[in-house]
Amino acid sequence: MKKLLMGNEAIAYGALHAGVRVAAGYPGTPSTEILETLAKIHDGSVYLEWSVNEKSALEIAAGAAYAGARAMVTMKQVGLNVASDPLMSLNYVGVKGGLVIVAADDPGPISSQTEQDTRHFAQFAKMALFDPSTPEEAYAMTADAFAFSEKYGQPVLLRPATRVCHSRADVELAAPLRVSAPEGFVKDPRWVIFPRLTFANHIRLEQKLVEMSEEFSRYPKNYVTGGGTLGIAAGGVSYAYVNEALQNLGVSCKLLKVSSYPFPRDLALAFLDGLEEALVIEELDPVIEMELLRLMGSAGQSLGRSSGVKIKGKLTGHTANAGENSPESVSAAVASFLKLNAAPSQPERLARPPDVPARPPILCAGCPHRASFLAVKEAADNAVFCGDIGCYTLGNAKPLDMVDTCLCMGAGITVAQGLHRVEPHKTHFAFIGDSTFFHSGIPGIINAVYNQTDIIVAVLDNATTAMTGGQPHPGTGKTLTGSSPPIDIGKILEAIGVTDIVRADPLDHAAAKAAVTKVLPLTGVRAILFASPCAAKIKKPIYAVDAEKCRSCEICVAKLGCPALTMQNGKADIQRALCAGCGLCGQICPFHAIGGAL
Amino acid sequence: MTNVLIAGVGGQGALFAGRVLGRAAIQAGCDVKISEVHGMSQRGGSVETVVRFDREKVHSPLIDKGGADFILALELLEAYRSIGYLKNGGWLIASTQRIDPMPVITGVASYPADIVEKLTKTGARVKALDALSLAIESGGAKMANVVLIGVLAGALAGDLAIAKEDWLTALRQAVPEKLLAMNLKAFELGHNWRENLGEIQTI
Numbered sequence: 001m002k003k004l005l006m007g008n009e010a011i012a013y014g015a016l017h018a019g020v021r022v023a024a025g026y027p028g029t030p031s032t033e034i035l036e037t038l039a040k041i042h043d044g045s046v047y048l049e050w051s052v053n054e055k056s057a058l059e060i061a062a063g064a065a066y067a068g069a070r071a072m073v074t075m076k077q078v079g080l081n082v083a084s085d086p087l088m089s090l091n092y093v094g095v096k097g098g099l100v101i102v103a104a105d106d107p108g109p110i111s112s113q114t115e116q117d118t119r120h121f122a123q124f125a126k127m128a129l130f131d132p133s134t135p136e137e138a139y140a141m142t143a144d145a146f147a148f149s150e151k152y153g154q155p156v157l158l159r160p161a162t163r164v165c166h167s168r169a170d171v172e173l174a175a176p177l178r179v180s181a182p183e184g185f186v187k188d189p190r191w192v193i194f195p196r197l198t199f200a201n202h203i204r205l206e207q208k209l210v211e212m213s214e215e216f217s218r219y220p221k222n223y224v225t226g227g228g229t230l231g232i233a234a235g236g237v238s239y240a241y242v243n244e245a246l247q248n249l250g251v252s253c254k255l256l257k258v259s260s261y262p263f264p265r266d267l268a269l270a271f272l273d274g275l276e277e278a279l280v281i282e283e284l285d286p287v288i289e290m291e292l293l294r295l296m297g298s299a300g301q302s303l304g305r306s307s308g309v310k311i312k313g314k315l316t317g318h319t320a321n322a323g324e325n326s327p328e329s330v331s332a333a334v335a336s337f338l339k340l341n342a343a344p345s346q347p348e349r350l351a352r353p354p355d356v357p358a359r360p361p362i363l364c365a366g367c368p369h370r371a372s373f374l375a376v377k378e379a380a381d382n383a384v385f386c387g388d389i390g391c392y393t394l395g396n397a398k399p400l401d402m403v404d405t406c407l408c409m410g411a412g413i414t415v416a417q418g419l420h421r422v423e424p425h426k427t428h429f430a431f432i433g434d435s436t437f438f439h440s441g442i443p444g445i446i447n448a449v450y451n452q453t454d455i456i457v458a459v460l461d462n463a464t465t466a467m468t469g470g471q472p473h474p475g476t477g478k479t480l481t482g483s484s485p486p487i488d489i490g491k492i493l494e495a496i497g498v499t500d501i502v503r504a505d506p507l508d509h510a511a512a513k514a515a516v517t518k519v520l521p522l523t524g525v526r527a528i529l530f531a532s533p534c535a536a537k538i539k540k541p542i543y544a545v546d547a548e549k550c551r552s553c554e555i556c557v558a559k560l561g562c563p564a565l566t567m568q569n570g571k572a573d574i575q576r577a578l579c580a581g582c583g584l585c586g587q588i589c590p591f592h593a594i595g596g597a598l
Numbered sequence: 599m600t601n602v603l604i605a606g607v608g609g610q611g612a613l614f615a616g617r618v619l620g621r622a623a624i625q626a627g628c629d630v631k632i633s634e635v636h637g638m639s640q641r642g643g644s645v646e647t648v649v650r651f652d653r654e655k656v657h658s659p660l661i662d663k664g665g666a667d668f669i670l671a672l673e674l675l676e677a678y679r680s681i682g683y684l685k686n687g688g689w690l691i692a693s694t695q696r697i698d699p700m701p702v703i704t705g706v707a708s709y710p711a712d713i714v715e716k717l718t719k720t721g722a723r724v725k726a727l728d729a730l731s732l733a734i735e736s737g738g739a740k741m742a743n744v745v746l747i748g749v750l751a752g753a754l755a756g757d758l759a760i761a762k763e764d765w766l767t768a769l770r771q772a773v774p775e776k777l778l779a780m781n782l783k784a785f786e787l788g789h790n791w792r793e794n795l796g797e798i799q800t801i
Contacts, residue, residue, distance in 0.1 A: 004621055004630065029636055110635065167659035168617070168632035170624055240657040247657070328662045353716065356679045357707035359607065359699035361643035394641060399704055469636075557703060563642050566698045577730070577739040578697070 005171045007135040007164040011102060012037035013171070014142025015072050019179025021097070022047045022064035024057035026439065027468035028076030029111040030165035031104035035074050036471075039480050050471055050480045053409075053439045054079035058086045058101065065095035065155070066191055068182035070146050074102040077118050078408065082440070084121075090155055091125050092201045093193050097182055098146035099155040106162050107283040107324035113389070113408060115322060117284035118159040122261055126205050128212050129157040129261045133239045135169040137221060137259065143177070144221075152208050161283060163237040163324070209262050217266035221259040224271045226252050230338060231271055233258060233288050234281040241330035242281050248331065249340055263291040269299060272309050279337040280313035283325050289313035312337065363394045365564035366535035366580020368506045369460050370395070373402040374559065374584070375504070375512035375530075376429060376458060380520055383427035383456075384419055388412035388441075390433035391466045399561045403431070410440030417444075417453045424454065427520065431458045435465035435473040437489055442496070448525045449497045456519055457498070457527040459489055460506075462534040470536065493527050500526040507532050509587040540581030541596055545572045549593035556585045556594065599652040600758060600801075601661045602750070604743075605680040606672030607697050608640040611743035614772065615670065616647035618747050621768035623651035626760040633659035642700075644676055667801040670746045672729070673697050674713045684722055687801050691749055692717075693729035693742050725749075725795050729788070736784035744769070744781050748788020749795065756799030762789075 005013065011034050015023065023046060025035045039048050047064075051057035054075040064071035075083065080103040087101070103121070106112040122129035130145045132138040138160050149156040189197070216222055231254035234242045239257050246252055256271040256278075258264065272278065272295065280289040292311050312318040319325075319333050335341065363370045369392045376385070377400065387393055387403035388411065396403035405415050416430040432441045437459055448455055465471040472478035477486035493501050500522050504515035512530065519526040550571045557567055564578035565585055572593070574585070586594040602619060606612035613634050620632045628651035635645055648666075650656045663682050669690045671677030677692035684690055692714070701707035710716070717724045727749065729742040736745070751765045765785065773781045 002624075004617070004624055004632075006634070032636075163633060163659055166634045166636050168620060168630070168634065169656075169659075170630055237659070240659070244658040326662075327658050327660050327665070331662065353678055353681060353710070355710050356675065357699050357701045357709065359642075359644040359675070359679075360701075361608065361641040362700050364609075364642060391641065397700060398706075467641075561700060561704065563697070563700065563703070566703050575697070 001173050002170045003173055004168055005135055005139070006033060006166060006168050007132070007138045007160050008033035008166070009037045010135040010139035010171050011142050011158070011160065012041060013173055014139040015100070016042055016046065017174060017176040018143040018146040019070050019177050020046055020072050020146070021069035021182060022061060022071040023073070024049045024051045024060045025074035026051055026054045026057055026079055027465050027471045028079050028104070029468055030106055030162045031074050031076045031079075031102060032468045032471070034102060035480060048480050050473070052474060054083040055086060058083040058090070061099055061101075062086060062090050062095065062155075065097040065099040067097065067185040069097040070179060071097060072100045072102065075104070076112065077103050077105045077116050078113055079103065080118060080121055082409065088125055089193055091127050092198045092205070093191065094153045094201065095149065095155055096153070098149035100142065100145045100149060100158050101155055102158045102160070104160050104162070104165050105284060108162065110162055115284055117287060118157060119261055119287045120285055122157050122159070126209060127155060127157055128152070129159050131159050131235050131259055131261070132164050133236055133257075133259065135164060135167055136171050138164055139171050139173070141221065141259070152212065154208065161236050213262040213265050216260045216262065216264040219260055219264065222257060222264045222267055224254065224256050224267060226254045228253050229274065229276040230254065231256065231275045231278045232281060232334065232337070233271065233278055233292065235259060235288055236283055238281045238283055238325050238330060241325060241327050242334060244327055245331040245334040249335060249338070251338060251340065253338060258288050265295060268292060268295055272296070275309045277310045277312060277337070279318060279333065280311065281319060281325065281330055281333065282313070286314040286321070289315055360397065361394060362397060362561065362563055363391065364535050364580065365562050365578045366540070366582040367391070368462055368530065368532035368535065368582065370400065370560060370562065371506035371509065371512060371532070371582065371584050372458065372460050372530040373400045375506060375509060376516050377402055379513050379516035380427055380429070383429050384416070386412040386416040386419070386428065386430045388432045388436050390436055392431055392433055392460050395431070397561060399558055409436055410444055413441055413444035413455070413457060414447065416455045417448055417451070420453055420455055427456065428454070429456045429458055431460055434459065434461040434463065434475050434489065438474045438487070442492065445493065445498065445525065446496050453525065454523050455525055457525065459527065459529050461489060461529060461531040464534045464537060466534045466536065470534065490529055498525050498527050500524070501529065502527070503529045503531065505532055506530040507582050507584060509584060535580040535582065542574070542576055542579035542581045543583060543586055543594055543596060544574055546593045546595065547571045549591050551591050551593070553590065556589055559588060560585060599650060599654070599656065601666050602649045602668045602670065603661065603666040603680060603683050604647045604649070604670045604672070605676040606645055606743070607676060608642050608645045610645070610672040611740060612645045612647050612672060615743040615747050616649045618744070618768050618772050619649045619750070620651070621771055622751070622760050622765045623649070625764035625767050628652055629654065629656045631656040631659040644679060646680065668750060670750060672742055672746065675699065675709060678710060678713045678717065681717060681720065681722060685801060687723070689723045689725070689798060690717060691746060691795070692724065692726045693746060694726050695730045695742065727791055727794070732787040732791070733784055736787055737780035741781060741784035744784040745788040748785040749791050751785070752789040752792030753795045753798045755797035758798060758800070
């Protein structure tokens with residue numbers, strides 16, 4: 001049966017059909033849809049959860065795999081940084097049931113803080129990694145990864161990148177595997193990591209890596225095609241771009257497709273043999289390139305001409321070392337390598353017009369974060385504002401301009417403490433979203449209370465994990481598949497020892513400002529809980545401008561940065577199709593020219 | 599190979615339109631690749647989705663600059679921004695809706711004037727229509743995306759054609775039951791608009 005599937009959906013089907021029993025993760029672009037899809041398609045046979053963070057998710061999956069179940073954990077690439085502690089140790093312990101860790105990379109980056117390459121993480125952790133080029137391969141490789149993990153007794157990484165995660169193709173689905181019930185947890189010293197065990201397992205692990213590389217040289221998704229003295233090696237979506245470029249140029253050459261690591265050395269040797277030059281096309285880090293160079297170093301003299309095979313790629317400046325590849329960039333690199341004229345480019349007259357204003361992502365019309373930011377800005381404009389990861393990072397844009405730092409999940413609270421130690425005379429705010437609060441915000445707040453730092457924590461509680469599309473978290477009363485009693489952020493703060501906690505509805509502008517003014521002169525760790533649901537989740541009556549009352553002062557437009565509110569023919573105007581009815585503009589208009597729906 | 603780029607502003611339904619087109623092409627027996635953009639740029643930013651279909655195998659989900667046979671633009675500025683993707687001889691079908699980006703709202707930049715005229719002057723084959731009004735006539739502003747899909751469906755002819763029944767099947771698969779009638783009407787209004795566009799048999 002064929003189905004039009006996004007790469008992430010294909011991975012969910014792949015896992016279901018491979019008999020996954022437990023799957024956990026934390027939302028993060030471009031990985032989020034994997035668990036969401038599993039929640040939609042499974043028949044009750046799979047335990048699924050959004051965990052509070054990636055470290056927890058991986059440890060839950062590890063426990064399930066200790067008990068012999070097939071388990072999966074999903075996250076974006078920076079989530080793997082959070083999960084790196086269990087990851088590194090787990091590979092020394094090993095698993096019983098197959099454990100597949102999906103970490104989605106994001107070349108570009110399109111929606112991430114880093115351009116890190118999970119293939120390096122696999123090498124660092126001494127783990128196998130599967131790297132699909134298409135949604136079709138993502139489906140098939142998920143099952144391969146489970147089988148591989150069980151065969152070697154080691155966790156395995158699956159690394160799709162954005163253009164695989166978020167591309168759709170008609171995927172041929174196989175019949176679901178019949179996987180026998182898990183054996184259950186069997187007590188054994190092997191599950192308790194100790195230095196002596198680590199040493200013994202390290203020896204085995206190195207041997208396994210050699211065997212894995214040998215097996216991957218025979219793996220049907222790693223292959224060499226074509227011939228000649230010029231060869232191209234590629235992996236991930238770049239392999240599709242290479243095929244497309246060769247097709248458009250009307251040529252062929254020797255090709256190495258790399259879909260899994262540890263690097264398939266024997267296959268790569270067969271590729272290099274007889275070549276004069278090789279071009280490597282890959283995204284993020286030059287992993288294939290460095291492996292080929294390493295092979296040349298150890299076996300090169302016997303391979304090609306006396307001078308060896310010249311390897312071209314990121315390290316030699318033949319391809320870009322940052323950003324994502326595109327069909328164009330690959331086409332140009334391939335044409336230049338094969339000494340052909342690049343495919344004819346489009347006529348000059350259709351070039352991108354010069355006067356196109358950018359359209360950066362922004363806080364939605366009606367977003368309560370805008371209101372929270374405005375309240376703080378008006379009450380404490382000269383403070384330092386530490387931001388965090390989520391929709392509210394978009395508060396950095398003018399006119400709000402309310403994010404002075406942003407580093408990684410949960411870091412706003414702790415960076416604020418560091419700033420304050422150097423400049424104690426300044427006021428430091430730390431903005432944190434509700435889901436980020438549970439993910440990694442809490443330890444930072446404990447640290448602030450314990451070490452008696454003066455900071456103001458502003459929790460932006462919109463009752464969802466908004467940036468990734470609205471996933472539940474512990475404060476929402478919902479789980480991925482059901483419900484659970486909500487955990488109260490205010491009570492957590494109280495328990496930690498935060499003594500001054502005020503709650504405010506950010507859309508009540510006067511009250512929100514008063515809340516800020518109240519905690520501003522106090523000392524110690526203070527908290528403001530701004531609670532109002534995400535504008536994408538609710539429908540309210542929209543607002544309109546009374547053109548006769550509008551004095552064209554432009555205060556509303558200049559202060560809010562609301563996409564629904566613009567100046568048209570000298571008067572403020574609200575676009576009906578965009579307005580979400582938050583009413584903030586009505587509260588700040590000095591001439592009462594904006595009111596509820598007309 | 600037919601390459602369609604759908605450009606719009608996050609929230610306008612460019613991705614949904616791409617899925618409907620992809621499903622219709624599959625119904626018509628084609629191999630399909632669709633690229634989507636999720637996450638941060640969906641928050642009111644520029645959104646592009648590419649749909650590629652062919653009787654032969656489609657490799658890449660993305661296209662080169664100058665690779666689009668058709669551009670469907672849900673907003674004028676996004677039509678202007680995406681013109682570099684249009685193939686020589688390709689068609690750009692744009693909704694005349696205007697959504698000001700933040701640099702325009704805050705006065706740092708201005709919204710280019712006379713975009714349709716400027717696009718036409720490049721020699722590109724440009725057709726503009728008020729898809730928003732047709733969508734509202736169908737029952738909701740959100741369906742401008744389906745209006746544009748209807749326009750494309752009505753215009754594709756000859757070797758490029760996809761049977762109307764395949765489009766309707768794609769819509770039925772993609773749209774929830776309670777919104778189906780409205781969407782079918784939006785598609786129909788777009789489809790009828792082909793009288794302004796003529797039949798497109800080759801690019």
